[in-house]
Amino acid sequence: MSDDLETRRLLDTPARRRTLLTALGAGVGIGVGVVGMPSPAMAAAAGWSNPTLGTLTSGYKTPSRPTHTGWDVANSQGTPVYATADGTVRDIKTNSYPGDTTSGPLPGRTGNSVHLNHADSYFSYYGHLHRVLVSVGQRVSCGQLIGLMGNTGNSSGPHLHFEIHRPRLTSTDPRIFLANRGITLGATAPVGSTGYPSVSQGASGWVPRTIQYLLRARGISVVVDGVFGPACTSAVKSFQTSRGLYADGLVGPITWTALILPLREGNSGDLVRGLQTALNARGADLLVDGSFGSVTANAVRGFQSRNGLVADGIVGPVTWSVLI
Ligand SMILES: [Zn+2]
Structure with missing residues (x-):
């Protein structure tokens, strides 16, 4: 299934639309109950945001890639990409295609991309996007959703190629740049994000345990041991394939959103076990x-009221995203 079809299917019903918009960080301002969500960027310097969540896969001007003037952050295709600061869309490239190495708004830069101008001659670049969600000349604010992570251009898997310049064409190491502002590239939750962590092989504890319960609830065979090992990676890939998602075995925001379902009193099964596991990690003492x-x-209502959510005891997308 193509991602366009997947997106359209996800948008079929109001409930799914809410889920997707929440996954895309679009909940803020459209009234889906994000009031009271924690602000993960509070520790970071005001005015700057992590552009996306994921795993760092290639660095700035490494010995093997001396002309690589940015950092690569990998995650599932469709992972939200956010503006790193307030600014204006300088230019964009869309309708690129894999293997296109000949054109782009910056020389040698390919794929669907966005270029933002910021105050004080700062400039940021977001490459290989699956989809661009802004237009030239548009004002954007720090943490605003500008595109979806993809695999367009000269790219071997979904990732964001991210650069910071000052001025344009004078690049700086964006990882160090953000670190100096209290932001860990790929790891600090972006302003406005859902807060879903990116979880992959090597992780252990209650989050992988919850993932394993959710996978089992979706009919995927996996042992619930709290260890995100090779078998768990295979199970995640099976689930992703069954949902038409990019099967990278990494549980990022899009995969989380596909895994969860609304829960309420009276429900039962492995989905509820996943919920109970997460609630226990957040201070409950449930069997x-x-x-x-x-x-x-009651445990759900307690969690909701402690986190400023509507204490209705119903576990919808917002409660799930705060819980995980
Ligand atoms: Zn790159």
């Missing part, structure tokens, strides 16, 4: 029995 009864409902 992980897969039964969403009044005790679990």
Whole structure:
């Protein structure tokens, strides 16, 4: 299934539309109940944001790639990409295609891309996007969704190629630049993001355990041991393939959003076990029995009220995203 079809299918129903918009960080301002969500960027310098979540895969001007003037951050195709600061869209390139190495707004830069001008002659570049969600001349604010991570241009897997210049064509190491502002490239939650962590092989603990329960709830065979090993990676890939998502075995925002389902009192099964596991990690003391009864409902309400959410005991996309 192409991603266009996947997106259209996800947009089919209002509930799914809300889920997707929340996954895209578009919840802020459209009234889907994000009031009271924690502000993960509070520790970072005001005015700058992490452009995306993911794993750093290639660095700035490395010995093997001396002309690579940015950092690569990999995650699932469709992972939200955000403006790193307030600015204006200087130019964009769209309708690029894999293997296109001949053109682009910057020499040698390919794929669907966005270029932003910022105050004080700062300039940022976002390459290989799956989709561009802004237009030339548009004003954007720090943390605003500008595109979706993709694999367009000269790229071997979905990732964001990210550069910072001052002025244009004078690049600086964007990882160090952001680190100096309290932001860990790829790891600090971007302003406005859903807060879903990117989880991949090597992780262990309650988050992989929750993922394993959610996978089982979707009919994927996996042992629930809290260890994100090769078998868990294979299970994630099976799930991603079954949903038409890019099968990279990494649980990023899009995969999280596809894994979760709304839960309420009366539900039962592995999805509820995943919920109970997460609630216990957040301070509850529940028996992980897969039964969403009044005790679990009370734990949900307690979690919701402690986090400024509507304490309705219903676990929708917003509650899930704060919980994980
Ligand atoms: Zn790159």
